[in-house]
Amino acid sequence: MTHHQELEQQALKLTILGNAGMVVLGVVFALISSSEAILFDGVFSGIHLAISLLSLRVANLLYQPEDQEFPFGYAMFEPLLNLGKGLVIALVALLALFSSVESILNGGRPIEAGVAIWYAIAASAGCLILAWKQYRYAQTSHSPILDVDAKNWLIDGLISGAVALAFGLILILQHSDLGHLVPYADPALVILLVFFVLPIPIQTVRENWAQLMGQAPEDALRQQVNDIVGNVLKPLPHEDYHLRPLMTGRLIYVQVYVKVNEQQAKAYGVAHVDKMRSQLYQRLQDAFPYLAMDLIVTCDRSWIHRAIMPAD
Structure with missing residues (x-):
């Protein structure tokens, strides 16, 4: 168990560093490009950073023996943490959805697509690499915390990849007869990303809620x-x-x-x-x-x- 604990600690520290870098990258490029899709990505990473710090604490607790306050140990903290992760990510996605719908109704918003493409490519590559590494850590340590973490990195990487493709399309539209649609592209992209992302945190919430309720495993x-x-x-x-x-x-x-x-x-x-x-x-x-x-x-x-x- 000591080896598994060490692997889990290494993986969570890697996630903390990765999320800190993604937050800085996302906020800087969001300010330069005026893209809410990139801001959404940066906020997503900020939530991951906060949750990763909490995950590190919970992961340490899981290996502690029972005591007078928790006579059955701390195992229940893990599904509680993962449930919280799923709820927060779902909530942020829904807020981004409402914001983008409002933006479309108000005429959209202009963005600097050329700058945004470079962000999306860098962010996608970084997130997918971290998703692969966290998946390997999760398989070796048998850690559900890292399994959820790997899924979150995968979501983030796919979001950034989709953003890169969409901004490439926006550059093409800017020089065509459909240029008047460009201000609507960024909020439309956020809406598509939300519908793509939302099923994953919902599944996480369902699985961990079932565990907290004492439901039988599969x-x-x-x-x-x-x-x-x-x-x-x-x-x-x-x-x-x-x-x-x-x-x-x-x-x-x-x-x-x-x-x-x-x-x-x-x-x-x-x-x-x-x-x-x-x-x-x-x-x-x-x-x-x-x-x-x-x-x-x-x-x-x-x-x-x-x-x-x-x-x-």
């Missing part, structure tokens, strides 16, 4: 957990078992109840259960590096339900 993950537990328990005496898998950020929590009858219970001493618990934990951790697990052996099925609510 079917493929549940089946994988069930297969591993079933293979471990197959040679052991038991009547049935019950699983409750839960995903919170990077953490997979698996609650396993093994139901045995009174005759089978004689084979389960404390040492035997601990050995079974160790074997099951190892098999699950091979598939899920960030794992928390409880294994309970009982003759009384009511304890399976009493783990989450009162039961007769």
Whole structure:
């Protein structure tokens, strides 16, 4: 876990530096070109910078042990952070959408397209390189924070690439019979970018909201957990078992109840259960590096339900 933590810290520091550079680049070129599309891109990077600083703090908390204030640790902070990221990005996109619609209704706005193209090319290249590096870090460290970060860089890179293409088109329009449409090009471009970007933060919000609400993980993950537990328990005496898998950020929590009858219970001493618990934990951790697990052996099925609510 220490190696994963180091990789995550390196990646988040890289994101902070990258976003700081993009903010400066975006604001400077937005002032020179009078482009709201570039300003939108710069504001986007500014939000990423603020969130990246918070992400660095949350990433440190995730590796802290439980304490009196948070007896189950800090895992819940990760989906909460990613939910916040998605909401803020969606809100900024909607504000940019309303601003651009208002601009079109008021006759558009002139821009310096030639200057803007150079910004868009530089920004797109930088963002796509960082998206690739963060994706590699995310795959190695199994970090959902970095996975969301890589998606954000990809969004930013695609936005900047689209801006470069659009400003090239604007330069062509300026020397054609359609030159009167040029003032509308920048707000129209922002509107297109918003509709392209918006589904990604909405998906991020949905996924992390489901985790905060304790919703079951996707079917493929549940089946994988069930297969591993079933293979471990197959040679052991038991009547049935019950699983409750839960995903919170990077953490997979698996609650396993093994139901045995009174005759089978004689084979389960404390040492035997601990050995079974160790074997099951190892098999699950091979598939899920960030794992928390409880294994309970009982003759009384009511304890399976009493783990989450009162039961007769």
